[in-house]
Amino acid sequence: MALQESGEMYLETIYVLSQTHTNVRAIDIGEELGYSRPSVSRAMHLLKDEGLIKIDEYGFVKLSEAGAVLAKRIYERHTVLTDVLMDLGVDEKTASEDACRIEHYISDTTFDAIKAHRAKYGNK
Structure with missing residues (x-):
């Protein structure tokens, strides 16, 4: 669906x-x-x-x-993407707002790659 x-x-x-x-x-x-x-x-x-x-x-x-x-998956995307953007130096408010937009369009493949990269390099 x-x-x-x-x-x-x-x-x-x-x-x-x-x-x-x-x-x-x-x-x-x-x-x-x-x-x-x-x-x-x-x-x-x-x-x-x-x-x-x-x-x-x-x-x-x-x-x-x-x-x-579904809700947990969406929320995980939001929190992980917010953290990634903040790690890049984006302020928390902007990072959260941008993550909210990105979370709905990013593919599972790309999101899984981001999570794997963070895990490999010691980020959450």
């Missing part, structure tokens, strides 16, 4: 919020991303239809097993 960039952003945000919140609500996701309530509602329905999230009877959003796998 080819998930669009916005869908990946939602999954990553749900994952990150779930690390610090017992329950994640659509309103939390919208506030984090700066998206409108209707946009978040539509995205939640699309992600639910794709089997990537579950929404319980209280409206709490949880990643499905497949959604968690």
Whole structure:
């Protein structure tokens, strides 16, 4: 399944919020991303239809097993790419913003090569 960039952003945000919140609500996701309530509602329905999230009877959003796998992969890309850019001397804010754009388009082959290079030379 080819998930669009916005869908990946939602999954990553749900994952990150779930690390610090017992329950994640659509309103939390919208506030984090700066998206409108209707946009978040539509995205939640699309992600639910794709089997990537579950929404319980209280409206709490949880990643499905497949959604968690994708979200963790996206988040790993973000953190590794941010670290690489910071290692190159880019400030943290810019590195994080640029990593956010890159993470959605970089191939698995290139990302795996970056991780292997970092492992070989003692970086995370």
